[in-house]
Amino acid sequence: MHIPVMREAVLAGLAVRPDGRYLDGTFGRGGHARAILERLGARGRLLLMDRDPAAVAYALREFAGDPRVAVRHANFAELAEWEEVRPGLDGVLLDLGVSSPQLDDPRRGFSFLADAPLDMRMDPAAGESAADFLARADEREIAGVLWRYGEERLSRRIARAIVTRRTESPIRTTGELAELVERAIGRRERNKHPATRTFQAFRIHVNDELGSLERALPAAAAALKPGGRLAVISFHSLEDRIVKRFIRGDAAAPAHRGLPTPVEAGPPLRAIGRPQRPDEAEIACNPRARSAVLRIAEKRETEAPAC
Numbered sequence: 001m002h003i004p005v006m007r008e009a010v011l012a013g014l015a016v017r018p019d020g021r022y023l024d025g026t027f028g029r030g031g032h033a034r035a036i037l038e039r040l041g042a043r044g045r046l047l048l049m050d051r052d053p054a055a056v057a058y059a060l061r062e063f064a065g066d067p068r069v070a071v072r073h074a075n076f077a078e079l080a081e082w083e084e085v086r087p088g089l090d091g092v093l094l095d096l097g098v099s100s101p102q103l104d105d106p107r108r109g110f111s112f113l114a115d116a117p118l119d120m121r122m123d124p125a126a127g128e129s130a131a132d133f134l135a136r137a138d139e140r141e142i143a144g145v146l147w148r149y150g151e152e153r154l155s156r157r158i159a160r161a162i163v164t165r166r167t168e169s170p171i172r173t174t175g176e177l178a179e180l181v182e183r184a185i186g187r188r189e190r191n192k193h194p195a196t197r198t199f200q201a202f203r204i205h206v207n208d209e210l211g212s213l214e215r216a217l218p219a220a221a222a223a224l225k226p227g228g229r230l231a232v233i234s235f236h237s238l239e240d241r242i243v244k245r246f247i248r249g250d251a252a253a254p255a256h257r258g259l260p261t262p263v264e265a266g267p268p269l270r271a272i273g274r275p276q277r278p279d280e281a282e283i284a285c286n287p288r289a290r291s292a293v294l295r296i297a298e299k300r301e302t303e304a305p306a307c
C-alpha cells in the first residue's frame with residue numbers, strides 16, 4: 001500500500017469545499033483522494049488521474065461506483081484536454097514521483113533492491129524503457145542525464161562504464177545496472193547505495209518527469225477558479241525548484257518552451273504560507289516521506305480591466 005504524505009496539511013491547504021470540483025493528478029493508490037472524497041458532499045466532484053495503468057485500474061475498482069468521481073488514464077501535463085476540467089477547478093493536487101506499489105513491484109524495474117527487467121516507465125506502454133535508453137544513447141547523453149537529474153558528480157565515469165559494458169552485453173536488469181555502478185564508483189556514502197542517484201536520474205529521464213511538471217503547472221493554474229488552491233508535494237530539489245519558481249512567477253513559461261507570460265499580467269498564483277515538511281513522527285512511520293516538501297498556492301482573483 002501507499003501511505004499518503006502530509007495528508008492533513010494537504011487537506012488544510014486545499015481547503016476542500018463540500019460542493020467543490022477537485023483534481024488529484026497523481027492518484028497512486030488514492031490515499032489523498034479518499035481523504036478529499038470524505039470531505040465532499042453529494043454535489044462535489046473528484047477527478048482522478050494517473051499515467052500508470054495499474055493505478056487507474058485500482059481507481060476504477062475502488063471509486064467508479066461513486067457518482068462524484070471520474071477517472072482518466074493520462075499524464076497530468078495533459079489535464080486541460082479533459083472535458084471534466086473545463087468548468088474550472090477548486091483545487092488541484094500533484095503528489096509527485098512514484099508510489100510505493102511501483103517501487104515495491106520488482107517487475108516495474110524502479111528499484112535496485114531486487115533484480116528485475118530495467119524498465120522504470122510509469123506507463124509501460126509509453127516511451128522508451130531505461131534498458132532501451134541505455135542501449136541507444138551515446139556516452140555524452142547518458143552522462144548528461146546523470147548530471148542533470150541525479151546531480152551525480154561521477155556522471156562521466158558511470159556513463160563510460162555503461163558504454164563499455166554494453167559492447168560486451170546489453171544492460172537489461174536493475175541488478176546489472178546497480179552492480180555496474182557500484183563497481184565504477186565504489187561505495188561512497190554509508191547509508192546510501194551508490195546507484196541511488198543513477199536510478200533517480202534514469203527514472204526522471206525515462207518519464208520526462210520535469211517536463212511533465214513544467215507543462216502541468218501553467219495548465220493547473222489556468223484551470224483553477226479564482227481562489228482555487230494548488231497543492232504540490234515534491235520529493236527532490238529539482239522538482240521543488242520548478243514549483244517554487246512557478247508560484248513566484250519566475251518561470252510562468254520555461255524559456256525554452258513558448259513565450260513568457262506578459263509581465264503586466266503578473267503571476268497567476270500567490271503562495272499560501274511557507275513550504276511544509278513532514279514532522280519526525282510522520283517520517284518515523286513513513287520513511288519515504290522524509291524528503292517531501294509541500295507547497296500551497298491560490299489562484300488570484302482576476303482584476304477588472306482598467307478602461
Ligand SMILES: C[S@@+](CC[C@H](N)C(=O)[O-])C[C@H]1O[C@@H](n2cnc3c(N)ncnc32)[C@H](O)[C@@H]1O
Nearest residue numbers: 004026028029030031032050051052075076095
Ligand atoms: C507519490 S504517488 C501518489 C500517491 C497518492 N497521492 C496516494 O496517496 O496514494 C505518485 C503517482 O503519480 C503518478 N504520476 C507521476 N507522474 C505523473 C504524471 N506526469 N501524470 C500522471 N500521473 C503521474 C505515478 O504513476 C504515481 O501513481
